[in-house]
Amino acid sequence: MKHSFIDQYSNRDSLIHRLDPRSKLVATLAFIAAVALTPSAGWLVYCLYFIIIAALILLSRVPLLYISRRSLVIIPFVLLVAIFIPFFKEGEVAFGFNIWAWHLSLTHNGLQLLWSILAKSWLSILSLILLTSTTGFASLLKGLEQLRMPRVMVMLLSFMYRYIFLLTDEVMRMKQARDSRNFGGKRLRQMSIVGNMIGTLFIRSYERGERVYAAMVSRGFDGHSRTLDRLHFSRLDTCFITAIILVLVCINLFNLYY
Amino acid sequence: MIMQELITIENLSFSYPDGQKALTDVSLGIYKGESVAIVGPNGAGKSTLVLHFNGILRSNGHVKLLGKPVDDNNLRWVRSRVGLVFQNPDDQLFSPTVFDDVAFGPMNMGYSKAEVEQAVKMALGLVGMPGFEKRSPHHLSVGEKKRIAMATVLSMSPEVLVIDEPTSNLDPRGKWDIIEVLKGLSVTRVIVSHDLEMVRELCPRMVIIDRGRVAADGNTADILADKKLLAAHGLAACSL
Structure with missing residues (x-):
C-alpha cells in the first residue's frame, strides 16, 4: 500500500x-x-x-x-x-x-x-x-x-521508520478483514473486538521482533551497531x-x- | 573424488520450550558445491532444522561445520560461513537503505570501509540488482526484496547459502527471476521449499522432512517419480 x-x-x-x-x-x-x-x-x-x-x-x-x-x-x-x-x-x-x-x-x-x-x-x-x-x-x-546521539536511540528511530508502514498495512488488512465480515453489533462488542485487534497486533509485532533479531544475529550481530561514515x-x-x-x-x- | 562435508548433522533431536517435539533423530550431511532441497509439508520441522545450521538454535555437539562442533565460542565464525536467508524479506531487511542492510553482515565481520563497499557491490551484482544501494526497502517489490535479502548474506561470502522458501509469495515471473539468480551462484546451496517445480530445476539432491524426521534423502528425479512417497508426505497432487 x-x-x-x-x-x-x-x-x-x-x-x-x-x-x-x-x-x-x-x-x-x-x-x-x-x-x-x-x-x-x-x-x-x-x-x-x-x-x-x-x-x-x-x-x-x-x-x-x-x-x-x-x-x-x-x-x-x-x-x-x-x-x-x-x-x-x-x-x-x-x-x-x-x-x-x-x-x-x-x-x-x-x-x-x-x-x-x-x-x-x-x-x-x-x-x-x-x-x-x-x-x-x-x-x-x-x-x-x-x-x-546514543546508538540505541538511533537504532530505535531506524526500526520505527522501517516498520511503521508495515504495521499500518497490517492494521488496514485487519480492518478490511473485519469489515468484510460485517462488523457491527453493540458498542461494547465492537470495543472488545478492537481490543482483540490491538492485542493481535502487539503479538504479531513481538513475533516479528524475534524474527528480525534472528536475522540480525544470523549476520553476526553482537549487540554493537556498526556503521560506515559516508557523510561529507x-x-x-x-x-x-x-x-x-x-x-x-x-x-x-x-x-x-x- | 571425495566431496568435503560442510555441514554434518548427527542424531539431532529438538523440542521447543513448550515441550512440542520438532526434530527427532535427524542425520544429514551437506557437501561442498552441491545444491540440496529440503522439502516437507507445513510444520514438518524444516525451518527448525535450518535454524540449527548457523547456531540460532543449538543442540551442542550434534551439528558440525567443517568438522567443528557449533558451540557458543565459534558462533561468529559459523555465522560468517553459513548465510541464512529468512522467508519473509521484511524480517531480513531492517535498515533504512539497501546499502546499510547489505553492509550489515560485512560490518559485523569487521571488514574495512573499502572492503565493505566492495562486498556490497559484489553481492548486489550477484543478485542482479546493482545500483539499488540508496533505495529504501519499503519502496521495493516483493521479488526485489527477496533478491536483496539474498544479497545481505552473499555479501559475507559464505561457504553455504541456506534459503528458506525463496519463491513464496511470488508471481511466476518473480519466481523464475529468483530461480535464474540462484542458478547463477556457484556457492553451496540448501533450499527449503515445497515448490517442487523449483526443486527440480535447481537441486539434484532432495531431502524430505516430515514430522521432524528425515523421510527420504536422494536423487531428486527418483524421488519426484515416486508418487506414492510424495503422497505419503503431503507433497503430491501437484501437476508434475
Missing part, C-alpha cells in the same frame, strides 16, 4: 538538499533554540525569523502548499496545551464573562503569551518540516549518529552554519539593544 512518507521531497536537488545532514540538524536546533529563547511578544523579531525560514524554504524548492499544509497540523496540539493560559495569567483584564457562578476573565498579557506561543511553535515546526523534507530519513539518522562535510556546510548562527546572533543583539 502507498503511504505519504515524511521525507517524500528529500530526493530533489537544491542548495539545501546538498547540505550535510549534520549541518542542517545543528542549524535547525540553533534556530529552534533562538526562537524559544526570544521573549514573548517580540513581533518584529518573529518576523525576522520568518523571513529567514521563508528564504530557506524558497531555496529548497519544496512545494509551499505542502509545507504550509503540514505545518498547520501541529496547531491544534499547541492550542490544546496553551488555550488556558489567557485565563490564568495575571494582568489587565481584556474581557470577562460569567458561566453560572464562575466569573472567567481573559487578560491582555495572557492573550499576548498565547499568540507568542502559537507563533513560536509555528516557526519551529516550519524549520523541522524543512529539515525532514530536504533530508532523507537514512541520512538524518546518520547525521544524528555522527552528532553523538563540505565548504558549503561551513558557510551555511556560520551564516545561520551569525544571523541568529545579530537578530538577538538587535533585540536586546533596540
Whole structure:
C-alpha cells in the first residue's frame, strides 16, 4: 500500500538538499533554540525569523502548499496545551464573562503569551518540516549518529521508520478483514473486538521482533551497531552554519539593544 | 573424488520450550558445491532444522561445520560461513537503505570501509540488482526484496547459502527471476521449499522432512517419480 512518507521531497536537488545532514540538524536546533529563547511578544523579531525560514524554504524548492499544509497540523496540539493560559495569567483584564457562578476573565498579557506561543511553535515546526523534507530519513539518522546521539536511540528511530508502514498495512488488512465480515453489533462488542485487534497486533509485532533479531544475529550481530561514515562535510556546510548562527546572533543583539 | 562435508548433522533431536517435539533423530550431511532441497509439508520441522545450521538454535555437539562442533565460542565464525536467508524479506531487511542492510553482515565481520563497499557491490551484482544501494526497502517489490535479502548474506561470502522458501509469495515471473539468480551462484546451496517445480530445476539432491524426521534423502528425479512417497508426505497432487 502507498503511504505519504515524511521525507517524500528529500530526493530533489537544491542548495539545501546538498547540505550535510549534520549541518542542517545543528542549524535547525540553533534556530529552534533562538526562537524559544526570544521573549514573548517580540513581533518584529518573529518576523525576522520568518523571513529567514521563508528564504530557506524558497531555496529548497519544496512545494509551499505542502509545507504550509503540514505545518498547520501541529496547531491544534499547541492550542490544546496553551488555550488556558489567557485565563490564568495575571494582568489587565481584556474581557470577562460569567458561566453560572464562575466569573472567567481573559487578560491582555495572557492573550499576548498565547499568540507568542502559537507563533513560536509555528516557526519551529516550519524549520523541522524543512529539515525532514530536504533530508532523507537514512541520512538524518546518520547525521544524528555522527552528532553523538546514543546508538540505541538511533537504532530505535531506524526500526520505527522501517516498520511503521508495515504495521499500518497490517492494521488496514485487519480492518478490511473485519469489515468484510460485517462488523457491527453493540458498542461494547465492537470495543472488545478492537481490543482483540490491538492485542493481535502487539503479538504479531513481538513475533516479528524475534524474527528480525534472528536475522540480525544470523549476520553476526553482537549487540554493537556498526556503521560506515559516508557523510561529507563540505565548504558549503561551513558557510551555511556560520551564516545561520551569525544571523541568529545579530537578530538577538538587535533585540536586546533596540 | 571425495566431496568435503560442510555441514554434518548427527542424531539431532529438538523440542521447543513448550515441550512440542520438532526434530527427532535427524542425520544429514551437506557437501561442498552441491545444491540440496529440503522439502516437507507445513510444520514438518524444516525451518527448525535450518535454524540449527548457523547456531540460532543449538543442540551442542550434534551439528558440525567443517568438522567443528557449533558451540557458543565459534558462533561468529559459523555465522560468517553459513548465510541464512529468512522467508519473509521484511524480517531480513531492517535498515533504512539497501546499502546499510547489505553492509550489515560485512560490518559485523569487521571488514574495512573499502572492503565493505566492495562486498556490497559484489553481492548486489550477484543478485542482479546493482545500483539499488540508496533505495529504501519499503519502496521495493516483493521479488526485489527477496533478491536483496539474498544479497545481505552473499555479501559475507559464505561457504553455504541456506534459503528458506525463496519463491513464496511470488508471481511466476518473480519466481523464475529468483530461480535464474540462484542458478547463477556457484556457492553451496540448501533450499527449503515445497515448490517442487523449483526443486527440480535447481537441486539434484532432495531431502524430505516430515514430522521432524528425515523421510527420504536422494536423487531428486527418483524421488519426484515416486508418487506414492510424495503422497505419503503431503507433497503430491501437484501437476508434475
